[in-house]
Amino acid sequence: MKTFNEQTIFEISSSGRKGYSLPKTEVPQVNPDEVIPKAFLRKTKAKLPEVSEFDVVRHFTRLSQWNFSIDTAFYPLGSCTMKYNPRINEEVARFPGFALSHPYQDEKTMQGSLQLMHELQNYLCEISGMDFCTLQPAAGAHGEFTGLLMIRSYHESRGNPRTKVIIPDSAHGTNPASAAICGYQVVTVKTGKDGIVVPEELAPLLDNEVACLMLTNPSTIGLFEKNIQKIADLLHSKGALLYCDGANMNALMGVARPGDMGVDCMHYNLHKTFTTPHGGGGPGAGPVVVKKILEPFLPVPVIVKEGDTYRLETNCPQSIGRVRAFFGNFGMFVRAYTYIRELGPDGIRKTCEMAVLNANYLRALLKDHLTLAYEADSLHEAIFTDKFLKDYSTGKVTKDGRPIPLKTLDIAKRLIDYGFHPPTVYFPLIVSGSLMIEPTETENKQTLDAFAETVKKILAEAKTTPTLLTEAPHTTPVRRLDEVKAVREPKLRA
């Protein structure tokens, strides 16, 4: 029977039930009070669930079946690049030579792992058109932090660390957060009418206190920053650097290289572009690639190749130091390496082209039904505003008699009923009621057609039975959540 009334593992606990049976111990039992200082002893018993092995299997199998993931259905979460994680990545990551290696092993016994990292660094440099790479950062934002620390060290080495970082209003929130954590004051540059950064807005903000501009290309709204070369020249003429957020490299790789556009420093998200698992399936990896001028500041250890052997160099006096224990999330490197080797240069380019084609196909299917946020050509995602919703109504009014409009959120929630993960909504903030759809190259035409048909069907429902939207989702274990109450009155303890 399919029921969504799953109790917590603690609720199915029954006193004395066990998931193990052990032989009698041959070691005499000791009372913890006698051997462990009192300060370290629990005052109350830990509330561990008492369950059988089968209780555990059933409970978690049921929960896993409710989970929505890229392995179950279409997941067009804009800006997140939710692409399929090929199973061969997992197989290679489990090769005993990789899976059972230990970072404290002697260098001589981990040559294979070092070679894989060294070659992955080279691939990432080649794909981006940059000179050097560090694999250490454990996520995209960590990569930003690492890149900014290097930029700060670079300016410091020239006598002035500078105080400001410029960030476009279209940027992802991690950019200003990283800059602030690195001690920089964030200055926002407004994007032009077409949604991209224009030199006219940028130039007046530039002075000798600007350390760098953080530019995402293609941008968070799916547009190619076509002024990038001019922007790079402007920055360089003031001694400032160009940082590129490589979050959307899926729409550039194999076709164009940030390094050729004047970028000095960039991070990748291996879990986006190079199919290592996202989120809960992570951990992430945010390698940083840099131009020659930033090489002295790379985190240590640096992998050095001498003849046919690899070694770890830690004697780098200008290095920003270590940013992550050992070498970073090594398992992710194996997966990304496998993916790159599997695709090869032609496959990488083809992947990029298919990702862009898919996004533009969806955009073409939906543009007469939703409102396009920008007329300019999209790269990896299609972005719509909620302007089309002015022709719709919930049929309800507020206490003081004002009509309650139909919202982006209502459409997003209704998509869940049809088995789709909603696109990213209400982000970025410069697009009103944004719907950001990123199909990636993963999806086939049938899936994209089905999604577009569903959106049209939902819009038809909105005209005839708006409650189908405003009360959605109807088919989930829990219905529409009260997000306002959750934030205003958070209940953080059971």
Added chain:
Amino acid sequence: MTIPQDLKYSKEHEWVRVEGQIATIGVTDFAQEQLGDIVMVELPSEGTILTKDESFGVVESVKSVSDVFAPVSGKIVEANDPLTDSPGIMNEDCYGEGWIVKVEMSDPKELDSLMDAKAYQACLAEGH
């Protein structure tokens, strides 16, 4: 959407009510509607000096976190503390009980750079 005639407006969707040297500042009906249900407001304390166009507070809704920018420069003489416990007031009565701060203006001429109701209406129609 309401846009009272007697107020001044900024491009960042703040309103200003002028009474002598004192300017009362809040966010517009358009802004509160765009934000959706407001769940947290970060207020500056009394005595804080505001600089025109610089951020002085934060408004968080279930959708986003947004800075509030000073439409005029001056010193805060009063902050609307009840907003901290009941941020929803900003949704319910943005031009009344939902005001954010009262400022003693240091340069009333700055008011000239703000829009009147008609200009603000036009600015919204343009899609900003």
